[in-house]
Amino acid sequence: MSDGxxxxxxxxxxxxxxxxxxxxxxxxxxxxxxxxxTDVVSGERADDPLYMPCIxxxxxxxxRHGLLYVGDCKMASRETRARLVGPGDFYLCPLxxxxxxxxxxxxxxxxxxxxxxxxxxxxxxxxxxxLEVIAEGYEYAxxxxxxxxxxxxxxxxxxxxxxxxxxxxxxxxxxxxxxAKASAQIVALNQRGRGKKRFETVAALRQAVVAIMQDYKxxxxxxxxxxxxxxxxxxxxxxxxxARVDYDRHATVEVCVDEAALEAAVRRLGWRGYGTNQxxxxxxxxxxxxxxxxxxxxxxxxxxxxxxxLSLTPMYVQRDDHATGLIRLLSIALRVLxxxxxxxxxxxxxxxxxxxxxxxxNPLRQTDRPTAERLLKAFxxxxxxxxxxxxxxxxxVTALSPLQQRILALLGFSSVLYxxxxxxxxxxx
Numbered sequence: 083m084s085d086g087x088x089x090x091x092x093x094x095x096x097x098x099x100x101x102x103x104x105x106x107x108x109x110x111x112x113x114x115x116x117x118x119x120t121d122v123v124s125g126e127r128a129d130d131p132l133y134m135p136c137i138x139x140x141x142x143x144x145x146r147h148g149l150l151y152v153g154d155c156k157m158a159s160r161e162t163r164a165r166l167v168g169p170g171d172f173y174l175c176p177l178x179x180x181x182x183x184x185x186x187x188x189x190x191x192x193x194x195x196x197x198x199x200x201x202x203x204x205x206x207x208x209x210x211x212x213l214e215v216i217a218e219g220y221e222y223a224x225x226x227x228x229x230x231x232x233x234x235x236x237x238x239x240x241x242x243x244x245x246x247x248x249x250x251x252x253x254x255x256x257x258x259x260x261x262a263k264a265s266a267q268i269v270a271l272n273q274r275g276r277g278k279k280r281f282e283t284v285a286a287l288r289q290a291v292v293a294i295m296q297d298y299k300x301x302x303x304x305x306x307x308x309x310x311x312x313x314x315x316x317x318x319x320x321x322x323x324x325a326r327v328d329y330d331r332h333a334t335v336e337v338c339v340d341e342a343a344l345e346a347a348v349r350r351l352g353w354r355g356y357g358t359n360q361x362x363x364x365x366x367x368x369x370x371x372x373x374x375x376x377x378x379x380x381x382x383x384x385x386x387x388x389x390x391x392l393s394l395t396p397m398y399v400q401r402d403d404h405a406t407g408l409i410r411l412l413s414i415a416l417r418v419l420x421x422x423x424x425x426x427x428x429x430x431x432x433x434x435x436x437x438x439x440x441x442x443x444n445p446l447r448q449t450d451r452p453t454a455e456r457l458l459k460a461f462x463x464x465x466x467x468x469x470x471x472x473x474x475x476x477x478x479v480t481a482l483s484p485l486q487q488r489i490l491a492l493l494g495f496s497s498v499l500y501x502x503x504x505x506x507x508x509x510x511x
Contacts (some may be wrong), residue, residue, distance in 0.1 A: 088402040092126040103160045107132045109140045116420040117381035120413040122406045129156040164228035164235040172360040190243045204371045218245035242356040250352025264298040268337045286306045287333040306337040423454035439485040
């Protein structure tokens with residue numbers, strides 16, 4: 083690590099803030115997931131300013147406008163959105179609270195709960211082939227303007243208010259579990275026994291209760307009442323000590339769930355606002371939700387780059403130019419992987435068939451979405467044998483199995499490319 087170098091301390095997604103790191107920014111082509119642009123910057127850089135340089139590289143590479151750019155909430159700055167609108171491009175991204183007017187999302191949700199807005203379902207094919215409702219929502223328009231350089235860019239933004247069904251159910255289960263655990267821990271403060279702390283004052287007990295509620299983030303969902311007890315305890319005279327009265331002082335707590343507040347919190351779970359300048363004719367609410375859900379391809383692309391099979395991390399290089407060169411080289415390999423996978427899946431979809439034999443221990447298992455890693459793994463048992471004689475050198479390779487021939491056909495390769503390696507070539511001794 084050096085001043086001004088690539089390797090710097092910053093927010094670590096691998097939970098290792100003690101390691102210097104570099105940051106990789108990628109734009110990928112949907113639905114291939116193939117990287118179009120890869121930027122390498124120092125590890126302490128914030129994400130927000132990195133979007134436009136990467137987008138501008140894509141625009142220059144593709145050579146056309148009118149494309150839809152899908153990003154996360156860090157792409158949602160007003161300037162980034164305005165700079166996409168200017169040349170005629172489109173964006174789709176979730177809007178964080180700072181990009182919304184004060185109370186805007188609450189007002190939008192109140193319209194739903196009052197029954198003033200009808201929700202449109204978003205459906206997707208489930209694991210059993212039937213359509214499932216995965217989300218619901220509605221939209222409204224907002225006039226936008228933003229200073230970009232010396233010009234003021236104006237446009238109309240569609241605001242999508244969407245509730246994810248699965249996320250809402252998971253969040254509700256987690257919230258109710260936190261409330262239950264917090265209630266149980268607060269009640270346990272009343273228990274007496276060896277090793278149990280006894281609270282003698284209301285102030286000390288209140289501090290412990292509040293700490294539990296803050297730890298579980300349920301401060302507004304529980305009611306509690308504290309009671310101070312002072313009980314006289316007569317002590318008889320003993321061995322010359324006069325009789326006296328001692329006092330047993332302790333505090334107890336009663337806790338209950340604020341059901342109205344809990345139901346209000348549950349009702350708000352799973353909702354999120356999105357923004358896009360694409361027309362409803364070109365991108366319906368359902369298409370927008372499904373397009374954003376496909377953003378996992380970017381994370382999958384980066385996961386391949388960092389982990390297997392490309393294994394960028396950990397990096398055993400020290401020079402910045404070596405690190406940059408290694409990342410760009412592996413990004414080329416990443417393009418090959420994504421293209422290979424896309425071509426194989428597309429051909430299976432065209433044929434309406436599935437591929438069997440890719441899963442060890444279960445040769446009958448079929449899939450119509452094989453990964454590039456499994457397709458390549460099917461070729462790992464190939465062996466090249468070279469026999470050198472006095473007058474010639476013979477080369478032999480393992481014959482292709484039916485599965486390997488099938489994979490080559492799916493990818494559009496002729497098996498002749500492989501069998502030609504088996505020919506006997508004459509070389510000078």
